[in-house]
Amino acid sequence: MTTIASMTTMTSAVYCDGVTKRFGKQFALNELHLAIPKGKIVGVLGPNGAGKSTLFRMLTGLAKPDRGSISVLGQRPGWRTNAHIAYLPDRARWYGDHTVNRAFHWGESLLPGFDRAVAERLAAFMNIDLDARVSGMSRGQEARLMLILCVARSVPLIILDEPFSGIDVISRERIIESLIDHMSSSELADVERTVLISTHEIYEAEALFDHAVFLRDGQVALSGDADELRAAHGSMHATMKQLYR
Numbered sequence: 001m002t003t004i005a006s007m008t009t010m011t012s013a014v015y016c017d018g019v020t021k022r023f024g025k026q027f028a029l030n031e032l033h034l035a036i037p038k039g040k041i042v043g044v045l046g047p048n049g050a051g052k053s054t055l056f057r058m059l060t061g062l063a064k065p066d067r068g069s070i071s072v073l074g075q076r077p078g079w080r081t082n083a084h085i086a087y088l089p090d091r092a093r094w095y096g097d098h099t100v101n102r103a104f105h106w107g108e109s110l111l112p113g114f115d116r117a118v119a120e121r122l123a124a125f126m127n128i129d130l131d132a133r134v135s136g137m138s139r140g141q142e143a144r145l146m147l148i149l150c151v152a153r154s155v156p157l158i159i160l161d162e163p164f165s166g167i168d169v170i171s172r173e174r175i176i177e178s179l180i181d182h183m184s185s186s187e188l189a190d191v192e193r194t195v196l197i198s199t200h201e202i203y204e205a206e207a208l209f210d211h212a213v214f215l216r217d218g219q220v221a222l223s224g225d226a227d228e229l230r231a232a233h234g235s236m237h238a239t240m241k242q243l244y245r
């Protein structure tokens with residue numbers, strides 16, 4: 001029998017039903033109910049400690065819920081689903097002795113769906129020298145490399161946890177522009193991509209989003225279509241201010 005829950009599981013990129021995760025007495029996620037539609041660029045937003053990284057870790061099978069169930073691309077998270085996910089964790093670092101070229105070569109051999117030509121184009125746009133050694137890069141330059149390694153992949157789900165942290169405001173605007181351009185380009189038309197992005201740089205990033213989920217204390221405080229949220233509150237930034245003041 002097909003139930004409403006099983007249909008929502010199939011039509012959603014991510015579906016969480018009553019997901020709870022505790023660390024000692026602290027609830028990271030508390031009876032979280034969430035359905036993220038496929039094919040959208042989604043802002044996963046909220047103050048420090050709201051549960052964003054914990055949610056992402058669960059979607060990639062790195063953490064297990066104490067209670068509740070999670071479905072990613074219609075399946076339980078694990079190695080099968082991870083082949084279809086490009087995940088940029090917060091605090092991600094690359095090998096210091098690699099050059100950008102070597103990182104892209106590594107990506108080509110080991111990351112499903114990695115497209116080197118796309119990576120090189122993004123690198124040119126983001127001012128990343130292919131011969132640069134990672135150990136000599138600034139934090140912001142390394143953050144760009146990590147971002148490219150994820151978004152140059154043709155996979156149905158991309159999860160970016162704080163991808164812009166450490167990148168200066170001018171470069172951030174340029175990078176967000178290049179992402180908008182890249183996400184809407186025809187080279188990705190073969191895959192229905194869902195992209196989840198957590199960021200505190202909501203002012204600059206909000207043009208990216210066509211859906212938003214606001215978390216508070218491990219629960220969904222508000223979620224919906226970005227245009228509808230903007231129409232109701234003025235901007236995503238204003239929505240955030242009203243929700244968390």
Ligand SMILES: Nc1ncnc2c1ncn2[C@@H]1O[C@H](COP(=O)(O)OP(=O)(O)OP(=O)(O)O)[C@@H](O)[C@H]1O
Nearest residue numbers: 023026027028046047048049050051052053054055
């Ligand atoms: N491994 C852990 N051990 C103990 N507590 C944890 C652990 N991971 C998360 N927490 C707690 O769970 C809550 C949610 O943390 P999480 O990192 O998911 O928040 P976040 O929304 O990503 O925050 P930020 O915006 O600061 O990155 C916080 O109170 C945090 O202290």
